[in-house]
Amino acid sequence: MVDETRPGINVNFGALTKADVSRAAEEFRLGVQALTQLDPRRLSLAQMHGKMFLQFIESILRQIDPNPEAVSSAIMVPSEPDPGKDPKIFLLNVWNLRAGQWARIESRATYSLTMESLLYHMRFQSATKPERWASLGAGPGLYEAYLGVFFQEQHGGRVRITCVDYAPEMTTFNKKVIAAAGVERNIEAKTGDMTSLRYPNGTFDQIICNNSLQWVPEWQRAISEMARVINPNGLGRLYLVIHNNPMTIKKVETGETIEIGDVNSGDVLDTLEANRFAIVSARQFVTPLGIGQLGRMTDRLMIIAEHTPRGRFESWRDSIPTGSLTLRDSS
Numbered sequence: 171m172v173d174e175t176r177p178g179i180n181v182n183f184g185a186l187t188k189a190d191v192s193r194a195a196e197e198f199r200l201g202v203q204a205l206t207q208l209d210p211r212r213l214s215l216a217q218m219h220g221k222m223f224l225q226f227i228e229s230i231l232r233q234i235d236p237n238p239e240a241v242s243s244a245i246m247v248p249s250e251p252d253p254g255k256d257p258k259i260f261l262l263n264v265w266n267l268r269a270g271q272w273a274r275i276e277s278r279a280t281y282s283l284t285m286e287s288l289l290y291h292m293r294f295q296s297a298t299k300p301e302r303w304a305s306l307g308a309g310p311g312l313y314e315a316y317l318g319v320f321f322q323e324q325h326g327g328r329v330r331i332t333c334v335d336y337a338p339e340m341t342t343f344n345k346k347v348i349a350a351a352g353v354e355r356n357i358e359a360k361t362g363d364m365t366s367l368r369y370p371n372g373t374f375d376q377i378i379c380n381n382s383l384q385w386v387p388e389w390q391r392a393i394s395e396m397a398r399v400i401n402p403n404g405l406g407r408l409y410l411v412i413h414n415n416p417m418t419i420k421k422v423e424t425g426e427t428i429e430i431g432d433v434n435s436g437d438v439l440d441t442l443e444a445n446r447f448a449i450v451s452a453r454q455f456v457t458p459l460g461i462g463q464l465g466r467m468t469d470r471l472m473i474i475a476e477h478t479p480r481g482r483f484e485s486w487r488d489s490i491p492t493g494s495l496t497l498r499d500s501s
């Protein structure tokens with residue numbers, strides 16, 4: 171997977187051992203079993219959207235760039251300007267440089283499963299009340315653009331999503347996606363850092379944070395920002411997808427590495443609770459090796475949490491959240 175011949179920087183998702191592969195296979199088996207415990211009607215609708223989303227992605231990407239360059243098998247970025255050791259600046263460089271390619275790097279299996287999970291779990295406060303949502307670390311904003319079409323059709327456009335990403339090039343790409351999908355009316359793209367959001371307290375009714383938190387070195391600050399900007403009088407739902415594998419970033423020429431993504435599900439769930447997000451469910455989705463991102467496996471956890479500013483709630487450590495599959499703990 172790693173193109174050692176090219177100088178630059180390689181984002182390495184970690185070498186997979188045989189044990190990883192057999193664990194993934196086992197989790198996939200468990201996952202399939204647990205799926206049967208979900209509401210079958212809702213699930214089949216969500217699965218239908220998961221598949222349609224893939225066609226949507228291809229058509230949007232074709233409109234933006236009909237003749238794309240081939241994607242390298244590793245996320246390589248030029249070594250200049252030298253990002254130094256600060257992982258945040260380093261990653262900002264990676265995302266800016268990879269903004270146009272990210273949507274081709276992400277696996278289609280993951281896109282489909284994530285959209286399916288989002289739509290399966292999505293709830294609205296009422297059929298008529300306008301809602302304002304945020305998507306933090308939205309990247310190209312393909313999920314949000316699809317939801318924009320979905321909301322226009324299903325909810326009369328009363329749901330608006332503000333996509334926030336700290337990489338300006340991602341915001342630029344996101345704007346192209348929004349224009350290609352024709353969802354300017356209810357989706358907007360802004361540059362901003364999820365660890366210090368420029369929105370007043372209680373701005374958003376619901377928050378999506380998909381596959382981004384593990385890339386944020388100060389992820390705990392991002393969670394406290396989510397608690398601050400979420401509307402205490404709304405449904406207060408957070409749809410959070412993280413992936414569990416720690417990642418290292420390696421400069422190929424020097425072998426220097428920076429550890430990132432060192433988050434685990436137990437710590438994230440505890441931090442959410444400390445910020446008064448009650449865990450509603452946690453669903454792990456795993457695909458076998460070969461069909462996840464860059465030919466690896468997908469191993470992600472979708473956490474549904476509800477902000478509960480007042481009163482007591484049961485900790486996930488004392489109860490098994492509904493619909494939960496496997497949770498991997500730090501211990």
Ligand SMILES: C[S@@+](CC[C@H](N)C(=O)[O-])C[C@H]1O[C@@H](n2cnc3c(N)ncnc32)[C@H](O)[C@@H]1O
Pocket residue numbers: 265276306307308309310311312334335336337340362363364365379380381382385386
């Ligand atoms: C793996 S991509 C996921 C993008 C998108 N949510 C998706 O699933 O396609 C992670 C994104 O998080 C963004 N990001 C990383 N740190 C961030 C921060 N502190 N604030 C806002 N966005 C951030 C990156 O720029 C990148 O676009």
